[in-house]
Amino acid sequence: MKNRRPLFAVPYVVWMALFVVAPIVMVVIYAFTTAAFDPTMNNFTGMGTYLSIFTRSFELALIATLVCLLIGYPISYMMAKEGPGFQRIATVLIMLPMWVNFLLRTYAWMSILENNGLLNQFFSAIGLFDLINGLFGTDIQYFRMIRTQGAVVLGMVYNYLPFMILPIYSVIVKLDHSLTEAAQDLGANSVTVFRKVILPLSLPGVLSGVTMVFVPAVSTFAISRLLGGGTHMMLGDLIEQQFLGGAYNPHLGSAIALVMMIIVVICMWVMNRFGEGEEQAVML
Amino acid sequence: MKKQRRTGSRVFMALVFLFLYAPIFLMIIFSFNAGNSSVVWQGFSLHWYEELFQDRTIMRSFYTTILVSLLATVIATIAGTFAAVGFYSMRRRTRSALMTVNNIPMTNADIVTGVSLCLLFVTVFGGWNYLAENYRFTFNWLGTLYRLTLPKLSLGFGTMLIAHITFNIPYVILSVGPKLRQMDRNLVDAAQDLGCTWMQAFFKVILPEIKPGIISGALIAFTMSVDDFVISYFTAGSSVSTLAMEIYSMARRRISPEINAISSLLFVVVILLLTANNIREARAEKALAKRRY
Numbered sequence: 001m002k003n004r005r006p007l008f009a010v011p012y013v014v015w016m017a018l019f020v021v022a023p024i025v026m027v028v029i030y031a032f033t034t035a036a037f038d039p040t041m042n043n044f045t046g047m048g049t050y051l052s053i054f055t056r057s058f059e060l061a062l063i064a065t066l067v068c069l070l071i072g073y074p075i076s077y078m079m080a081k082e083g084p085g086f087q088r089i090a091t092v093l094i095m096l097p098m099w100v101n102f103l104l105r106t107y108a109w110m111s112i113l114e115n116n117g118l119l120n121q122f123f124s125a126i127g128l129f130d131l132i133n134g135l136f137g138t139d140i141q142y143f144r145m146i147r148t149q150g151a152v153v154l155g156m157v158y159n160y161l162p163f164m165i166l167p168i169y170s171v172i173v174k175l176d177h178s179l180t181e182a183a184q185d186l187g188a189n190s191v192t193v194f195r196k197v198i199l200p201l202s203l204p205g206v207l208s209g210v211t212m213v214f215v216p217a218v219s220t221f222a223i224s225r226l227l228g229g230g231t232h233m234m235l236g237d238l239i240e241q242q243f244l245g246g247a248y249n250p251h252l253g254s255a256i257a258l259v260m261m262i263i264v265v266i267c268m269w270v271m272n273r274f275g276e277g278e279e280q281a282v283m284l
Numbered sequence: 285m286k287k288q289r290r291t292g293s294r295v296f297m298a299l300v301f302l303f304l305y306a307p308i309f310l311m312i313i314f315s316f317n318a319g320n321s322s323v324v325w326q327g328f329s330l331h332w333y334e335e336l337f338q339d340r341t342i343m344r345s346f347y348t349t350i351l352v353s354l355l356a357t358v359i360a361t362i363a364g365t366f367a368a369v370g371f372y373s374m375r376r377r378t379r380s381a382l383m384t385v386n387n388i389p390m391t392n393a394d395i396v397t398g399v400s401l402c403l404l405f406v407t408v409f410g411g412w413n414y415l416a417e418n419y420r421f422t423f424n425w426l427g428t429l430y431r432l433t434l435p436k437l438s439l440g441f442g443t444m445l446i447a448h449i450t451f452n453i454p455y456v457i458l459s460v461g462p463k464l465r466q467m468d469r470n471l472v473d474a475a476q477d478l479g480c481t482w483m484q485a486f487f488k489v490i491l492p493e494i495k496p497g498i499i500s501g502a503l504i505a506f507t508m509s510v511d512d513f514v515i516s517y518f519t520a521g522s523s524v525s526t527l528a529m530e531i532y533s534m535a536r537r538r539i540s541p542e543i544n545a546i547s548s549l550l551f552v553v554v555i556l557l558l559t560a561n562n563i564r565e566a567r568a569e570k571a572l573a574k575r576r577y
Binding site (some may be wrong): 005006007008009010011012013015016019020022024025026027030071075078079081083090092093094095096098099100101102103104105106107108109111112114116117118119121156158161162179211214216218219221222225226227238239240243250253254256260261262267268 | 301306307308314366371373382392396400402431449502513518529543550555562
């Protein structure tokens, strides 16, 4: 009787074969063929032209991930130290922004960062520009913030920070308190306790947070389009253009997508090597 | 010393929350702006809320978003729950292999999932439409000659729905799976020993046990669907558009404050739902604690 139960999964296994595995096979086929479906490696060898886009994407995504980690780790740690009621509200508060569409939140940043935007209005209202102009004899009316790489990084940090906080928090909050107590009893000061006990034990959360921020950050195209003003092309923009944009070439697009998939696989592999039992962390 | 550190950490947290919420508050404030600027305040008005309900394009994209999210959530929740039960009773090896495939849409970048599904649909539909154009099936049935023309297929609501279901099911499985693992295996055996069929045991024993997992899985799935832009963008074609796609096409010029209005409304609805859910959970926890002691 019991043996019938695995059959419950059959429809989904068929579904996965059709809509998870088959699409990836398509990407692989397209990546290694020309427009006439002759086998070729040109899609990969020709990628050198886009080297600047690759390096820029990785650079910005790495910076964004690092900033997320530098903000996310302390805040997760602080949250875990608070009472249960505070923790419940704080978790909800961190997830809540995700219910407003990310494009809209990014657009709101546009109106904050614009040359005549709210931040510059604020600066001029408090007389910052007068002060600077008075001090240095310059004639600054505004800070140029939008359409810079900094704006793109800010957009990434803003959008993906919850993905860093939640997994780290969920690992730290479950840490066995007796371990820190034992370390303290054995004479470790708070810095040593953090370095030798808390940090290593929270590493799975950190790794899953890093993956969850880095992967979408390196592949974004909407954020860079809105805040970067289209001048700072990223990998996501490049792929999008090959499929829906002017430079229609799904073969090249597939090749880049394949590279991106390999990056994800490497990330996952690193994560599995370092962190055991991080399944829950990934799930939030 | 300790107190000082505590204030310090509270201030830091407040700053991070300010960072997270500043754009959202701005959006809500400027949805009440009389002018159409998102920078200059020109007085309070409900003008944009009135306009919103008369704007066909935005309302239609709103309905599309809700419809695709609801359908995808319902289908993914049912399919995912059954799949999780199936996975759970498999041998460890098979299960972990299937779970790896299951995790692919979650770990892959959205754009890769979107693009790969787009490729699949375009290629399959290309072949299908070629068939439809070049082959007409005629057959004779009861003396009447029937001519069967295959309908042409293109990207649209259906393909977008398939894509949403595909990226939603993994989340359902991941939230139902742990609940199944926590469940006492003997319960099902006991039910069957007492004369339940397996199906009865499933509905009377397993389902109530894993219900919290199913609910949270459905919630995650719905959230993912509503928030999704990238995957819809690549699989919806040009005939339908979701709210997110509408926003994206507007954002390159300028976003109408109507969008601020509809998003503010949605945000308030979500806050109300979450508050209700939290109160319910807190109450349930309290009741549980009372029962225990």
